[in-house]
Amino acid sequence: MELALVISVVVIALVFDYTNGFHDAANxxxxxxxxxxxxxxxxxxxxxxxxxxxxxLGTSVASTVGKGIIDAPDGRHxxxxxxxxxxxxxxxxxxxxxxxxxxxxxxxxxxGLVGSALAASASVHWSGVIEKVVIPMVLSPVVGLLLGAIIxxxxxxIFRKANPHKASKGFRYAQTLSAAAMxxxxxxxxxxxxxxVIFLALxxxxxxxxxxxxxxxxxxxxxxAISLGTYAGGWRIMRTLGRRIIHLDPxxxxxxxxxxxxxxxxxxxxxxxxISTTHTITSAIMGVGATKRLSAVRWGIAGxxxxxxxxxIPAAAVVAAIGYFILNLILG
Numbered sequence: 001m002e003l004a005l006v007i008s009v010v011v012i013a014l015v016f017d018y019t020n021g022f023h024d025a026a027n028x029x030x031x032x033x034x035x036x037x038x039x040x041x042x043x044x045x046x047x048x049x050x051x052x053x054x055x056x057l058g059t060s061v062a063s064t065v066g067k068g069i070i071d072a073p074d075g076r077h078x079x080x081x082x083x084x085x086x087x088x089x090x091x092x093x094x095x096x097x098x099x100x101x102x103x104x105x106x107x108x109x110x111x112g113l114v115g116s117a118l119a120a121s122a123s124v125h126w127s128g129v130i131e132k133v134v135i136p137m138v139l140s141p142v143v144g145l146l147l148g149a150i151i152x153x154x155x156x157x158i159f160r161k162a163n164p165h166k167a168s169k170g171f172r173y174a175q176t177l178s179a180a181a182m183x184x185x186x187x188x189x190x191x192x193x194x195x196x197v198i199f200l201a202l203x204x205x206x207x208x209x210x211x212x213x214x215x216x217x218x219x220x221x222x223x224x225a226i227s228l229g230t231y232a233g234g235w236r237i238m239r240t241l242g243r244r245i246i247h248l249d250p251x252x253x254x255x256x257x258x259x260x261x262x263x264x265x266x267x268x269x270x271x272x273x274x275i276s277t278t279h280t281i282t283s284a285i286m287g288v289g290a291t292k293r294l295s296a297v298r299w300g301i302a303g304x305x306x307x308x309x310x311x312x313i314p315a316a317a318v319v320a321a322i323g324y325f326i327l328n329l330i331l332g
C-alpha cells in the first residue's frame with residue numbers, strides 16, 4: 001500500500017511538472033513570438049528541448065525544495081502532506097492559467113508545501129523559507145527590472161547610429177539565442193523543483209536516504225514532463241507577457257530575455273535559490289519597456305500581475321491545506 005502511495009505522489013508530482021511547463025511556456029518564448037523572431041510552434045519546440053537540457057545541469061535547487069522547506073514525517077502521513085502540497089500547487093496553477101495571469105509555479109509549490117505542513121502540524125523551516133524563497137522572491141524581480149533596463153540602455157547607446165531595419169533584423173536572430181538561454185534557465189530552475197518534491201516523497205516513503213543523490217530517473221522524468229508541458233504551450237499567459245504589458249520590438253525582447261536568463265543562472269548555480277522564472281522575465285520586460293518611456297508600460301496590467309505574485313504563496317498554501325485534509329480523511 002505504501003509503495004502504491006509513493007507511486008501516486010510521484011505521478012501527481014509529474015502532473016504538476018507538466019502544468020508548470022504549459023503554465024510557464026510563455027516565460028521563455030512570449031517575447032520572441034511577439035516580435036516575430038520565432039514562429040510559435042518552432043519557439044515551443046526549441047523551448048521544450050532547452051528545458052530538457054537545462055533540467056540536467058544541476059540539483060542544488062532540488063535540494064533546497066526537497067530538504068530545506070519542510071520536515072515531513074516518514075510513512076503514510078508524510079506522503080499525504082506531500083500530496084496535499086502538490087494538490088494546492090496544481091489547483092493554483094490551473095486557476096492562474098485560466099485567467100491568463102503569469103503567477104509563479106515555483107511559489108505555488110513552496111506555498112503548497114508550507115500550507116500542507118502547517119495543516120498537518122509538521123515542521124516548517126522558516127529560516128529556509130525566508131532566506132531561500134522570500135528574499136529571492138523580492139530581489140529577483142528588482143534585479144530583473146534593473147538589469148533589463150541597463151541592457152536596453154546599453155543596446156540603445158551601442159546601436160544609436162545603426163540602421164534601424166538592419167538592427168531589428170539582427171536582433172531577431174539574436175533573440176533565438178536569448179530565448180534558448182531563457183528556456184535553458186527555466187529547465188534549470190523549475191524542473192528541479194519537481195525533482196525535489198519527488199525526492200522528498202521517496203525519502204518519507206522509505207525509498208531513499210536524505211543524504212543520497214537524486215536518482216537519474218527522477219531527473220529525466222522531471223525533465224521530460226516539463227518539456228512536454230512546455231510544448232503543449234500556454235497561450236493565454238503568452239498573450240499577457242508578449243503583448244499586454246508592452247509591445248516589444250526585437251532589441252527589447254533580446255534585452256528582456258538576456259536579463260532574465262542571467263538572473264536565473266545566478267540564482268540556481270550560485271545560491272540554489274528556487275526563484276520564479278515568471279517574476280524574473282515579467283520584471284525584465286517592465287524594465288526594458290520603462291527605458292522607452294514610463295507610459296509605454298501598461299502599469300494597470302502589471303499591477304494585476306503583482307497582485308497574483310503576492311497572493312500565490314498564501315493562496316496555494318490554503319488550497320494545499322484543504323487538499324491535505326481531504327487526502328488525510330480518505331487515506332489517513
